Amino acid sequence: MISKFQIATKNLLRKKVRTLLTLVGIMLSSWVLASLLGFNRGYENALNHDIDNMGYQLMVMAKGCPYEAATLMLQGGTGLRYIERSMIDSIINKPEVDKVTPILMQAYFDPDKGDGGGIAGYFGVEAASFPGMKPFFRFRTGGWFRSETSDEAVMGYEAAELEQREVGDMIMVPEKNVPLKVVGILERTGTQDDGTIFVPLKALQKIAGTDKITTIGIKVKNNTDSAKLENDLYQLPDVQVVSFTQVKQTIMKLISTARVMALSIAIVAILIAMVGVVNTVLMSVLERRQEIGILKTMGAMPGDIFRLVWTETLIICSIGGIAGIGCALLFARGTDVLVRRILPYSPGGGLVSIDGKSVLLTLAIIMVIGLLSGIYPAWQAGRVRPLDSIRSDG
Amino acid sequence: MRRFVLTTISILLFISTWCALPALAAVNCELNNPSSDVPRLFPVSNSFTKTYFSFSQPGKEPLLRKVEARLGGVPVLYAPLNVPYTLYEIYKDKKKIGYIHGVNQKGQYGVIEVFVSLDMHGTIKAFYIQRMAGPWTKKFTSHTFGKQFIGLSLADFELYDTVTCKGTGAVASIINPAPEAMTDFYGLLRALKKNLILMDEFFYSVKR
Numbered sequence: 001m002i003s004k005f006q007i008a009t010k011n012l013l014r015k016k017v018r019t020l021l022t023l024v025g026i027m028l029s030s031w032v033l034a035s036l037l038g039f040n041r042g043y044e045n046a047l048n049h050d051i052d053n054m055g056y057q058l059m060v061m062a063k064g065c066p067y068e069a070a071t072l073m074l075q076g077g078t079g080l081r082y083i084e085r086s087m088i089d090s091i092i093n094k095p096e097v098d099k100v101t102p103i104l105m106q107a108y109f110d111p112d113k114g115d116g117g118g119i120a121g122y123f124g125v126e127a128a129s130f131p132g133m134k135p136f137f138r139f140r141t142g143g144w145f146r147s148e149t150s151d152e153a154v155m156g157y158e159a160a161e162l163e164q165r166e167v168g169d170m171i172m173v174p175e176k177n178v179p180l181k182v183v184g185i186l187e188r189t190g191t192q193d194d195g196t197i198f199v200p201l202k203a204l205q206k207i208a209g210t211d212k213i214t215t216i217g218i219k220v221k222n223n224t225d226s227a228k229l230e231n232d233l234y235q236l237p238d239v240q241v242v243s244f245t246q247v248k249q250t251i252m253k254l255i256s257t258a259r260v261m262a263l264s265i266a267i268v269a270i271l272i273a274m275v276g277v278v279n280t281v282l283m284s285v286l287e288r289r290q291e292i293g294i295l296k297t298m299g300a301m302p303g304d305i306f307r308l309v310w311t312e313t314l315i316i317c318s319i320g321g322i323a324g325i326g327c328a329l330l331f332a333r334g335t336d337v338l339v340r341r342i343l344p345y346s347p348g349g350g351l352v353s354i355d356g357k358s359v360l361l362t363l364a365i366i367m368v369i370g371l372l373s374g375i376y377p378a379w380q381a382g383r384v385r386p387l388d389s390i391r392s393d394g
Numbered sequence: 395m396r397r398f399v400l401t402t403i404s405i406l407l408f409i410s411t412w413c414a415l416p417a418l419a420a421v422n423c424e425l426n427n428p429s430s431d432v433p434r435l436f437p438v439s440n441s442f443t444k445t446y447f448s449f450s451q452p453g454k455e456p457l458l459r460k461v462e463a464r465l466g467g468v469p470v471l472y473a474p475l476n477v478p479y480t481l482y483e484i485y486k487d488k489k490k491i492g493y494i495h496g497v498n499q500k501g502q503y504g505v506i507e508v509f510v511s512l513d514m515h516g517t518i519k520a521f522y523i524q525r526m527a528g529p530w531t532k533k534f535t536s537h538t539f540g541k542q543f544i545g546l547s548l549a550d551f552e553l554y555d556t557v558t559c560k561g562t563g564a565v566a567s568i569i570n571p572a573p574e575a576m577t578d579f580y581g582l583l584r585a586l587k588k589n590l591i592l593m594d595e596f597f598y599s600v601k602r
Binding site: 110162163164165169170171172174177179 | 473498500501502503504505527528529
């Protein structure tokens, strides 16, 4: 005996193009929705990964704008204000502190970089304390500086590739015209470190003509109250403390606008798909009024007709939803590239991470919305009066 | 119907693959500001198009070996050859009147990005160093130094051995404005020879 499912499938296949176009509509909305859910998850994961890769959870710097501080940390930027190196002594003995590392950020104008010149950034770090903060660093060639005062540099993967530097080559600090010997090139990390040039702290201090630093990176001991430490650090004179939780919140706030926009697009796409489903199924019902009337004369109850039409909606929504999720998974990398071009700040790693939960949620949303869309056509089909429909011209 | 669906899927897959390509693995040499650089390097032009060529296309492996051989068989003296190259095709009205092409070269303190504009016969019309590091950069980017290359072609560079840095003719008589920067001076000559050989192999000799 032929089942409701088979009848519904046959009905849908009668108008292949119309069914296909409806499927495409649902597929697109499902694709957008799955990608959006994947982006929500992926962006946060990637940001967490970037922040974890900073190696320290807190930064202390001279008072200034927190947004500039965030830019300094994540994108590199010009040195804002300086703090005394002795500030480290006030921090290192706090019970919550595991490790500290002093950093001097310097930026010099390079007139021969890019169109009309550009900024070349340098990170002065201590070979004794900085590598401990970044245990995941791996060298492609070479290693860390031989001493804290040597005119040497360790280059991030991309910085070295861009300048075509190898271990043993020289680079020149613009403005100051100080040559530095490249002693190490890092493996790609997928973070901002790839574009960074690290110089021994004292050597960079000498180049910059200062004995101060711009930042202190602080690694907090496990299972300690970092909020308490943060409050303690705020008691230090003329410094501001930037915790990565704070940075993450700031970036997530900035990105929320883009998320709302994307969500709006997804909602519009879903609404369009809903209208498409209603239109397709309703058209199908209107075209089959006589058939439905005959079914009723043969004993079919309004509930049977309702379920039959609803099954059609269910089939369209399932196939469209699954196809959309498939596209979202298949094109996730492409979506990643597009999103990365649009966003003001993109952390390293995959920005679109579609997991099982996102897949199920997308499918559930599409099915529920699709089934809601099917109620009206199914109800219309259920209330067809047999004799009227059979008498009609069709 | 089936053909339509398959075509659509193929196009989508192609677009996705294209979008998903990682950032070019090796560093490409492009003009920073083509809309102002092209009219400056090719004053008679009024439009241009940007295209790409590389050795990574199928069947180009023998050509790569040939270019390496023409460069003296010492590829280590040059920036990696097997990278995508950007070519600016220059037009006056609808007629193609030449090319602008740049290459990277390993310099003493960083990468050197050097471009030349070429007419349809491969003669240098303009010389432009977009990027160079070192205290002597201004000497190399000066008009006096650049004009020594105007009018030269691959034939002139063929008389000069960029491996031993010896030769005869116009290239051998080019004056180094910064004797303290031999690496960058010879690097520039190597970069130009490489540039002209690439253009010859990919375009001029193909046309002939």
